[in-house]
Amino acid sequence: xxxxxxxxxxxxxxxxxxxxxxxxxxxxxxxxxxxxxxxxxxxxxxxxxxxxxxxxxxxxxxxxxxxxxxxxxxxxxxxxxxxxxxxxxxxxxxxxxxxxxxxxxxxxxxxxxxxxxxxxxxxxxxxxxxxxxxxxxxxxxxxxxxxxxxxxxxxxxxxxxxxxxxxxxxxxxxxxxxxxxxxxxxxxxxxxxxxxxxxxxxxxxxxxxxxxxxxxxxxxxxxxxxxxxxxxxxxxxxxxxxxxxxxxxxxxxxxxxxxxxxxxxxxxxxxxxxxxxxxxxxxxxxxxxxxxxxxxxxxxxxxxxxxxxxxxxxxxxxxxxxxxxxxxxxxxxxxxxxxxxxxxxxxxxxxxxxxxxxxxxxxxxxxxxxxxxxxx
Amino acid sequence: xxxxxxxxxxxxxxxxxxxxxxxxxxxxxxxxxxxxxxxxxxxxxxxxxxxxxxxxxxxxxxxxxxxxxxxxxxxxxxxxxxxxxxxxxxxxxxxxxxxxxxxxxxxxxxxxxxxxxxxxxxxxxxxxxxxxxxxxxxxxxxxxxxxxxxxxxxxxxxxxxxxxxxxxxxxxxxxxxxxxxxxxxxxxxxxxxxxxxxxxxxxxxxxxxxxxxxxxxxxxxxxxxxxxxxxxxxxxxxxxxxxxxxxxxxxxxxxxxxxxxxxxxxxxxxxxxxxxxxxxxxxxxxxxxxxxxxxxxxxxxxxxxxxxxxxxxxxxxxxxxxx
Ligand SMILES: Cc1ncc(C[n+]2csc(CCOP(=O)(O)OP(=O)(O)O)c2C)c(N)n1
Numbered sequence: 218x219x220x221x222x223x224x225x226x227x228x229x230x231x232x233x234x235x236x237x238x239x240x241x242x243x244x245x246x247x248x249x250x251x252x253x254x255x256x257x258x259x260x261x262x263x264x265x266x267x268x269x270x271x272x273x274x275x276x277x278x279x280x281x282x283x284x285x286x287x288x289x290x291x292x293x294x295x296x297x298x299x300x301x302x303x304x305x306x307x308x309x310x311x312x313x314x315x316x317x318x319x320x321x322x323x324x325x326x327x328x329x330x331x332x333x334x335x336x337x338x339x340x341x342x343x344x345x346x347x348x349x350x351x352x353x354x355x356x357x358x359x360x361x362x363x364x365x366x367x368x369x370x371x372x373x374x375x376x377x378x379x380x381x382x383x384x385x386x387x388x389x390x391x392x393x394x395x396x397x398x399x400x401x402x403x404x405x406x407x408x409x410x411x412x413x414x415x416x417x418x419x420x421x422x423x424x425x426x427x428x429x430x431x432x433x434x435x436x437x438x439x440x441x442x443x444x445x446x447x448x449x450x451x452x453x454x455x456x457x458x459x460x461x462x463x464x465x466x467x468x469x470x471x472x473x474x475x476x477x478x479x480x481x482x483x484x485x486x487x488x489x490x491x492x493x494x495x496x497x498x499x500x501x502x503x504x505x506x507x508x509x510x511x512x513x514x515x516x517x518x519x520x521x522x523x524x525x526x527x528x529x530x531x532x533x534x535x536x537x538x539x540x541x542x543x544x545x546x547x548x549x550x551x552x553x554x555x556x557x558x559x560x561x562x563x564x565x566x567x568x569x570x571x572x573x574x575x576x577x578x579x580x581x582x583x584x585x586x587x588x589x590x591x592x593x
Numbered sequence: 594x595x596x597x598x599x600x601x602x603x604x605x606x607x608x609x610x611x612x613x614x615x616x617x618x619x620x621x622x623x624x625x626x627x628x629x630x631x632x633x634x635x636x637x638x639x640x641x642x643x644x645x646x647x648x649x650x651x652x653x654x655x656x657x658x659x660x661x662x663x664x665x666x667x668x669x670x671x672x673x674x675x676x677x678x679x680x681x682x683x684x685x686x687x688x689x690x691x692x693x694x695x696x697x698x699x700x701x702x703x704x705x706x707x708x709x710x711x712x713x714x715x716x717x718x719x720x721x722x723x724x725x726x727x728x729x730x731x732x733x734x735x736x737x738x739x740x741x742x743x744x745x746x747x748x749x750x751x752x753x754x755x756x757x758x759x760x761x762x763x764x765x766x767x768x769x770x771x772x773x774x775x776x777x778x779x780x781x782x783x784x785x786x787x788x789x790x791x792x793x794x795x796x797x798x799x800x801x802x803x804x805x806x807x808x809x810x811x812x813x814x815x816x817x818x819x820x821x822x823x824x825x826x827x828x829x830x831x832x833x834x835x836x837x838x839x840x841x842x843x844x845x846x847x848x849x850x851x852x853x854x855x856x857x858x859x860x861x862x863x864x865x866x867x868x869x870x871x872x873x874x875x876x877x878x879x880x881x882x883x884x885x886x887x888x889x890x891x892x893x894x895x896x897x898x899x900x901x902x903x904x905x906x907x908x909x910x911x912x913x914x915x916x
Binding site for chain 2: 318345346347350351352357358360362365367368369370371372373374375376377379380398399402403405406409563564565566567568570571572
């Protein structure tokens with residue numbers, strides 16, 4: 218081994234390397250171990266309670282979505298169970314003016330952003346391809362092809378930088394997506410233009426059934442940033458405080474014009490990949506138990522209680538509010554329209570081709586005759 | 594004044610940049626170099642490197658960046674250096690650029706122009722002579738256009754840049770140096786209109802892009818046979834104006850569709866289908882398709898055997914006259 222080698226390396230490159238252990242502020246029992254590199258002194262008691270509430274809401278809405286799927290109200294749904302801290306902590310480090318470019322599992326981030334969860338469920342219900350206007354919330358549409366949205370986020374960040382607008386773009390993808398080309402092109406583009414873009418990877422250990430060990434030979438996902446000259450951070454994604462602190466640091470870098478960062482939030486998906494998946498085929502009960510002990514909400518709740526920031530009364534109140542929210546979503550989905558067939562031709566082109574007139578007329582005739590909508 | 598198609602395209606870009614400061618152009622080597630075909634010549638020099646800039650060598654990245662920039666409010670023009678290198682960007686173009694408006698229920702507009710130098714006839718190495726237009730014409734949400742003349746190159750590119758729908762703009766690279774008398778800027782013609790480039794009575798030739806000139810040459814050669822051929826420049830594959838062709842066929846009774854792309858499932862099939870649907874009783878003979886063979890684009894020394902030329906088109910006309 219050449220012991221002089223690390224010292225000979227340019228200091229700038231060494232700074233890009235993630236530390237061996239993920240940043241953790243709360244241990245598995247919820248005891249806080251502060252880290253001067255990743256302070257949380259800007260979080261007041263209300264922020265801490267907000268973080269907790271957002272996680273509980275995310276979990277409850279997730280559960281609601283799964284039961285709606287079981288009732289046939291949603292076609293399919295991709296759960297975030299277990300990933301609440303990663304999504305809530307990361308999103309909480311952004312300002313309202315910042316943008317988010319999600320994958321399809323980011324219900325928790327959307328909730329922090331203030332989207333109506335019911336809106337997002339329309340996509341899973343199959344009524345519309347998406348249910349919200351991204352300009353109302355600075356939350357882009359969910360993207361189904363893996364990793365493709367990373368480059369949209371980079372493009373948005375480059376445009377904002379050109380315009381001198383002070384915003385940060387956070388783009389989300391999974392561990393599996395890091396094998397696709399687009400996130401790499403995105404990281405490279407963002408780095409070349411010093412774009413204010415954060416690449417937030419939720420490493421939930423599996424891409425459907427494929428474990429990380431079969432996805433890559435890189436030491437960690439965070440190491441991939443070095444290839445683009447961007448710093449990689451690893452964080453305990455089940456620790457909402459650490460996720461917040463690490464993301465905040467990346468946000469500060471971006472705002473200071475220092476360019477993009479890659480964050481690997483190490484977490485675990487406790488549910489199936491989607492409601493169509495059977496995870497018992499690829500993971501063991503022992504592994505699940507292991508991660509169950511690191512539950513992000515239980516851990517943070519223990520911390521809040523120990524610090525006197527939450528008592529039973531507050532906890533019950535949060536739980537009751539969340540129940541109300543969940544039943545509201547149930548109502549909303551039961552009553553939601555099934556989609557207007559004539560909308561099929563809307564919004565394809567600003568300026569539609571002439572053929573649309575004939576095709577619309579055909580559908581109208583079929584609808585009038587009642588011959589449409591019957592499965593062949 | 595005689596201008597080349599390359600000059601017309603370059604002028605269109607300069608004029609669009611002047612007109613709207615949200616127009617930006619990026620791609621591989623488009624800045625300092627002005628593009629490998631010099632279509633973006635002097636844009637960066639004149640408008641700065643935030644309006645016209647070189648990107649890393651990554652086609653998916655280029656197309657995907659355009660999505661983000663369009664969402665932000667820019668009007669991106671992207672250059673694919675060559676036809677055969679559009680494929681890495683295919684995913685971004687068909688899954689996002691084409692669908693974003695529909696997916697977002699009209700809230701996100703994608704005013705993106707994707708410039709692709711396409712087609713053969715310049716003796717290039719493999720992957721530099723492809724005709725991938727049918728892939729894009731088959732994708733709902735995209736417009737697909739290609740000019741056949743220098744003046745129309747100016748017109749169509751200008752219309753594409755200011756279209757709020759995404760446009761795949763195919764530049765017939767072997768016609769970059771083709772000259773025409775024109776004074777720019779010209780009044781532009783809207784996308785979606787085919788035009789008669791040469792009136793005639795014996796049969797109709799319908800073509801687009803590089804084959805428009807070949808068809809005009811064919812019509813000239815046909816005069817020796819006593820045939821008076823009408824030549825239609827399709828200009829826009831999506832939206833496709835079959836009306837002009839149908840009208841022509843109603844007069845001539847015969848149609849030959851010509852393109853460089855492989856014949857099977859090529860755009861010629863669409864033209865033939867529309868014409869038999871709308872002008873069946875006017876047809877004196879089955880519609881003939883003249884295209885490339887159904888093989889990968891051949892090596893440079895053999896491309897002349899692959900590409901439709903005057904003789905192959907004349908033979909097809911003769912076939913229609915046998916009925
Ligand atoms: C380009 C592409 N290939 C395949 C799929 C099918 N697919 C959906 S999710 C998924 C796994 C994604 O894994 P990861 O990126 O780790 O995200 P996670 O689902 O774990 O959040 C696959 C293969 C897809 N959506 N897009």
